[in-house]
Amino acid sequence: MSAVVITGTQWGDEGKGKIVDYLAARADVVVRFQGGSNAGHTVTVNGEEYKLRLMPSGILYPKTTCVIGNGVVLDPQVILDEMDAMSARGVDVSTVKISNRAHVVMPYHKLFDELNEALRGSNKIGTTKRGIGPCYIDKDDRIGIRVCDLIDGEEFAAKLKTILPLKNRILERVYDHAPLDFDRIVEEYNGYAQRLAPYVCDTISLLNDELDAGKKILFEGAQATMLDIDYGTYPYVTASHPISGGVGVGAGVAPKRIDRVVGVVKAYCTRVGEGPFPTEQLNAIGDQLRECGHEFGTVTGRPRRTGWLDACVVRYAGQLSGIDYMAVTRLDILDTFDEIKMCVGYKLDGKMLNEIPASLKVLARVEPVYETFEGWRTPISAIRSYDELPSAAKKYLERMAEVTGIGLGIVSVGPNRDQTIVLADII
Numbered sequence: 001m002s003a004v005v006i007t008g009t010q011w012g013d014e015g016k017g018k019i020v021d022y023l024a025a026r027a028d029v030v031v032r033f034q035g036g037s038n039a040g041h042t043v044t045v046n047g048e049e050y051k052l053r054l055m056p057s058g059i060l061y062p063k064t065t066c067v068i069g070n071g072v073v074l075d076p077q078v079i080l081d082e083m084d085a086m087s088a089r090g091v092d093v094s095t096v097k098i099s100n101r102a103h104v105v106m107p108y109h110k111l112f113d114e115l116n117e118a119l120r121g122s123n124k125i126g127t128t129k130r131g132i133g134p135c136y137i138d139k140d141d142r143i144g145i146r147v148c149d150l151i152d153g154e155e156f157a158a159k160l161k162t163i164l165p166l167k168n169r170i171l172e173r174v175y176d177h178a179p180l181d182f183d184r185i186v187e188e189y190n191g192y193a194q195r196l197a198p199y200v201c202d203t204i205s206l207l208n209d210e211l212d213a214g215k216k217i218l219f220e221g222a223q224a225t226m227l228d229i230d231y232g233t234y235p236y237v238t239a240s241h242p243i244s245g246g247v248g249v250g251a252g253v254a255p256k257r258i259d260r261v262v263g264v265v266k267a268y269c270t271r272v273g274e275g276p277f278p279t280e281q282l283n284a285i286g287d288q289l290r291e292c293g294h295e296f297g298t299v300t301g302r303p304r305r306t307g308w309l310d311a312c313v314v315r316y317a318g319q320l321s322g323i324d325y326m327a328v329t330r331l332d333i334l335d336t337f338d339e340i341k342m343c344v345g346y347k348l349d350g351k352m353l354n355e356i357p358a359s360l361k362v363l364a365r366v367e368p369v370y371e372t373f374e375g376w377r378t379p380i381s382a383i384r385s386y387d388e389l390p391s392a393a394k395k396y397l398e399r400m401a402e403v404t405g406i407g408l409g410i411v412s413v414g415p416n417r418d419q420t421i422v423l424a425d426i427i
């Protein structure tokens with residue numbers, strides 16, 4: 001038995017998809033447990049790119065069960081489009097299982113996401129506009145529609161009959177927007193329901209039975225620690241729990257059954273959307289990082305904000321998720337830099353801080369304390385063993401492990417499966 005959580009340690013887009021796909025070679029099941037189609041996970045196999053949003057990154061292995069857990073907010077159109085696109089490329093999607101308890105993203109969720117952002121103006125969060133926040137709001141407000149309701153036509157229509165008038169009142173009176181049409185939604189969603197029904201099941205018993213049978217499960221985090229609704233830079237966060245604790249509530253697998261946690265760490269930092277980013281480089285260094293790393297969002301195409309690695313953030317992620325090993329990705333993007341910096345602490349009013357400030361006003365005032373490393377100035381993408389890495393690269397990695405207190409498990413030097421150096425037995 002082995003249950004391993006893969007979690008993002010920064011602001012997302014660390015390369016979780018690549019690491020999950022790599023480790024999935026030894027897994028029986030891969031599970032998404034939170035978030036929704038706001039995620040954009042890229043998997044590259046033999047130079048072919050697959051961009052996944054709701055689909056777990058184990059789908060490229062024919063025998064791996066791919067579970068969308070109860071904690072996910074499911075946009076039925078997005079998962080069906082993904083399944084169609086995968087099938088068209090010859091990928092077998094019959095192994096997909098969707099939780100009957102997952103909440104369904106409705107047209108009004110996407111609309112409210114868009115309208116709320118517009119209303120916030122310069123205070124906008126910079127969401128992906130996929131309806132994620134509004135869908136989780138309805139879940140907490142107990143007016144959400146779950147997958148088990150979606151596939152029961154009568155129940156779906158009955159629920160929508162009470163919910164839609166409420167939503168339409170808000171649309172018309174608050175947002176001055178035209179109401180949504182009941183019949184059209186029912187027709188559209190009944191179509192989705194018919195196609196999705198064969199994949200729906202009780203994923204809680206499925207996962208616990210698999211663990212009882214000694215199977216290996218990977219839990220694939222979406223988003224990341226600093227976007228966690230409790231632990232991130234609130235309110236500039238997403239609406240779910242990307243930390244490892246999210247698995248308990250989002251997949252129905254008890255914390256004591258988790259064997260290992262891997263934190264994915266991009267060798268530098270990026271962020272999409274608004275909110276604090278202490279090591280951001282609004283200068284030529286930031287531009288160089290964006291250009292070398294082709295740092296543009298998978299879901300929205302927005303240019304990503306860029307900066308140096310913030311080891312304080314990774315250390316915090318380590319505490320919150322109980323990270324056993326780091327999977328450091330995109331080290332090759334730093335190949336051309338003469339000098340590389342790492343933030344090893346925060347200073348506030350001349351004093352070193354021991355924690356990440358909760359107040360954004362305070363966080364905006366912290367001064368990152370940097371250590372400077374010599375660059376290796378040589379391509380590393382063809383290297384396959386830790387020993388062969390340039391000594392400057394090893395120095396950077398070893399200092400990262402020292403400052404964060406987390407051991408190195410994987411070093412990734414390119415997007416492909418074989419561009420992966422493994423230092424620990426993970427699954």
Ligand code: GDP
Pocket residue numbers: 008012013014015016017018039040041042043044298329330331332333412413414415
């Ligand atoms: P995720 O959201 O955490 O899964 O990350 P994304 O897929 O949004 O962004 C990571 C990008 O980096 C993708 O395009 C990956 O193919 C790519 N990638 C992952 N690991 C490496 C690596 O070690 N080197 C390079 N050059 N690219 C990588």
Ligand code: IMO
Pocket residue numbers: 008011012013014038039040041125126127128129130132133221222223224227236237238239272273274
């Ligand atoms: P992956 O899984 C990077 C960001 C958005 C925005 C904030 C809230 O690919 O790492 P939301 O639509 O979730 O309400 O937006 O969170 N965000 C991400 N940033 N990677 C992601 O996912 C993200 N998912 C959401 O840009 O700032």
Ligand code: MG
Pocket residue numbers: 012013014039040041042298
């Ligand atoms: Mg991404």
